[in-house]
Amino acid sequence: MSVFKWVARYILFALSIAAGGAFAQDSASGDHVRVRWLAPDSFAVGETETIGFYFEVDPGWHVYWRNAGDSGAAPRFDFSSDGAGIGEIQWPFPTRLPIEHLTNLGYEGNVAYLFDVTPAAGAEKLSLNVNLEWLVCKIDCIPGFGTMSLERPVGTAGRWNGGDRALRDQFAQRIPRPGSASPWRTVSLSESGAEKVRLTLEGSGESPRVFPLDGNLLTATQPALRTDGDRMDYTFARVPGAPRSAATGFVLTDGERAWQFDEIPFTAAPVAPPEVENTALWWLLLAAFAGGVILNLMPCVFPVLSIKLFGLVDRGAAVHGRLREGLMYSAGSIATFAALGALLLALRAGGAAVGWGFQLQSAPVVLALVLLFWLMALSFSGVFEFGHRLMNLAGSSRGGSFATGVLAVFVAAPCTGPFMGAALGAAAVLPAASAMAIFLGLGAGLAAPFLLLSASPVLLERLPAPGPWMETLRQLLAFPLYATVIWLLWVLGRLLGDSGWLIGTLLLLAVVFALWLGRSFARWGRAAGYLVAVAALITAFGALRAPDEDRQLAGSAWQPYDKAIIDRARAGGRAVFIDYTAAWCITCQVNKKLVLESQSVMELFQSHDVLLVRADWTERDPEITGALAELGRNSVPVYAWYPPGAEKPELLPQILQERMIAALFSGENILQLTEDDTP
């Protein structure tokens, strides 16, 4: 349709309005929409009645709420009457309609917009004229226009057609009531940085859905929700650059009824009682530090640090020299955690859905780690000298100690240990400064044991004297590194399919061959060795490509993550167990093999008809990241257990035991069986 044809239609439309009631009618219609009255056959004298417009909308098409959201427009009603009193339009609570990159607020299916009307005193009939304008959208939008009139007698008693009254009542039920009658209380409304606004509610039961009334201030995107006991924080995205008003309103719904809070004043600063907030952050920092300390014992980190430590003993350096080494190492570790934290925050600010371990969702990073661990393992075994050089470098110069600190963080990435989950989960939602503090806490924790040993001659003297046994131990420690290589190759395989194995192992072969060339043929051999190594690296990294077909869950009782299936099962009163996992998460794999897929646990699950869901986070997946955020986490493993009919999940500890699963069905409190990792 050309612009001019379209304008012509408007002129016709304008003419029809100008012609007064001549074309006015009981209903209106346009593309994909029909509108008719929901009104009684007769009104009662002096009594206010709620009537409305019933919009019948084709499946898949939408009409909008008063705040239409990121695009779209609310319908408009322009009344004229013969003296009857007409109230404001009453809007049933909406649903969020994600449409491509936007979110709209509107209705799935038919809807009625209602209003109150009171016949004029002494009038024998009531007559109304309305000019309507609406917008109906699927992805494309079509505006509609019409005029409708209503003429009804006014008698001693009102009379309804039963079906229409029921329809009216059905939508009247969805009209928001005053907020003061709601099960929730507003605690505060505050700005959270320049881009977010946080609404804090208090009340028991399931968290309500919350819709902003002012689309100029807040976008319609689903707010991030964080619950803490009876307290719920909703964080809304602000329209970029929107100035803060003194107050703003929201509609809350439990899915059946709704309540409206018109003017919630902004408070100057976040209002949560400060001592609570401080205590929480204090505990989280402690948990982060403890988590960092425990990381030292993880199989991927331990060998690197032990060698470094023995280097320190061996050299018998002066105390202040060792202390300097320790400090440089700490600086390396903390700086790397700070860099990772900054990256995570930058990504978070950019709206990307990421979480801890996100480094390992990238195939080049995994391949680089394979190579790194392979070279370290070979050097530990004494196969080649480069390792000695690396270790000498690490052991002698300050830059080396710093590099060891950096290295320790990278090799620690896959080992989310106890205590880290809660701290990292909090870091994902806390303000930037607190989140960064948590990352620094982890770095400090990772660095602490080494720093302590290097600073304290007493402790260092307690270590066994240097001797040939160190060489033997170093060779022994090569084996956990070889194991790590195998595991990382498996991760690469999960990321890339079968070609991941092939690319990885061929690269390892080429590297060993290059080393052999370099050692066996002196100068020319070394040049050829470099050449082979560089060619292999370029080929391997160039060949990294994601697999074409989706990964399948190895034909098991476990379903891939699908929110719709989970919701259906829960609505049907079925228990649901969700295993949030990733191939690169070693704790997850251990739990899976030892507990979740053990015969007795599988039998337990089957005999209780539990829906088993495996949410695989090996690759970046915004849906799973979102689901984790709703649980207040941003790392794996997380084990969420929904007992039949329960509204909220129980989270199991990160290190699972069979008896914990058994306890789910025997009614014992699992949290008493083991020390919970949440502070």
Next chain:
Amino acid sequence: MNGKQLIRSLLLPLVMAVPALAFAAAVPGEKAPAFSEADAAGKTHALSDYAGQWLVIEWFNKDCPYVRKHYGSGNMQALQDKYTGRDINWLTVISSAKGKQGYLEPAQALKVAESHKLNASAPFLLDADGSMGRAYGAKTTPHMFIINPEGVVVYAGAIDDNDSANPAVIPDSKNYVAAALDASLGGEVIAVASSRAYGCSVKY
């Protein structure tokens, strides 16, 4: 290859990943996102070309009812004419992806520019990959942005305060873009620097 190089090779993919993932937006009071797009006549326009000058950016989709509201009535062309006449640059962008509503090949775009009597500083900028639209966080057509000579966004949002699709409401609507430009040229403070951009979704 030494240890440092190894570490660099680890960090590089991480650092490279940042710009690819971030979904930025043009925010009033902040620097405008850079762009470089060819127009329907093949000439490339970049933000840096307009340093030191005022620039209005408008998102367009010829089949969107709200775009028709402002073009069918002549409202948008009149604004373009008025402000380009005062040495303000005006770029009209199509971010519809190929196959989506509003997508135009360069030759078609030139014809549409003619039939719509487009008065912008250039024929339509063709952003079929959506890179410019996403960089600006353009949500709807018409979504409007104003950038001052210092390269700072001073307005982002709707063209006016009436989200009706009916052109008859235009005379009684408050035009945010005109108000912001008039205030700026008169050395006054812009009263409304941000609003909900109404209209059709941009068809990325």
